[in-house]
Amino acid sequence: xxxxxxxxxxxHLKLTGAxxxxxxxxxxxxxxxxxxxxKPRGLKKHxxxxxxxxxxxxxxxxxxxxxDTTMIRTCCEMYHLYxxxxxxxxxxxxxxxxxxxxxxYAGLFDKAATKLGISPADRTKLTIQPIETESSLSTxxxxxxxxxxxxxxxxxTR
Numbered sequence: 001x002x003x004x005x006x007x008x009x010x011x012h013l014k015l016t017g018a019x020x021x022x023x024x025x026x027x028x029x030x031x032x033x034x035x036x037x038x039k040p041r042g043l044k045k046h047x048x049x050x051x052x053x054x055x056x057x058x059x060x061x062x063x064x065x066x067x068d069t070t071m072i073r074t075c076c077e078m079y080h081l082y083x084x085x086x087x088x089x090x091x092x093x094x095x096x097x098x099x100x101x102x103x104x105y106a107g108l109f110d111k112a113a114t115k116l117g118i119s120p121a122d123r124t125k126l127t128i129q130p131i132e133t134e135s136s137l138s139t140x141x142x143x144x145x146x147x148x149x150x151x152x153x154x155x156x157t158r
Contacts (some may be wrong), residue, residue: 011062011063032053035066035067036066037059037064037065039051040073046074046080047083048127050075051072055072058116058117058118058137071112075115078108082108087100
């Protein structure tokens with residue numbers, strides 16, 4: 001078993017602005033999650049609501065993909081169990097088993113949420129870098145320059 005802490009995924013490094021080509025450049029071929037996680041059938045009430053609330057945002061940020069479906073499901077199911085246990089604990093505050101269940105499910109949810117970057121502490125570490133898109137004026141100028149170059153050289157450069 002290898003020692004040390006696990007590597008931070010490249011997508012997370014780039015998202016937080018911590019990516020450095022001199023340090024992380026050799027990892028550019030690291031597999032990236034793509035696609036949309038598939039919402040499992042049969043998710044219970046609170047799990048389904050959490051899924052609908054977090055998955056689109058996590059996909060937009062490039063944090064999760066289709067391959068992460070199971071991890072997201074686990075997170076959502078732990079949240080559902082936490083909410084059920086919380087309802088029991090609120091109805092019976094002296095019930096020790098209910099209090100232990102709330103604490104256990106909250107901890108398991110927090111652990112899964114941390115791995116997905118959705119806990120409050122992890123969210124504060126994320127800074128979304130706007131994707132630079134070429135303006136229509138820049139696109140026009142680049143295409144015009146290519147046409148002029150074709151005319152000067154007498155052949156196509158595109």
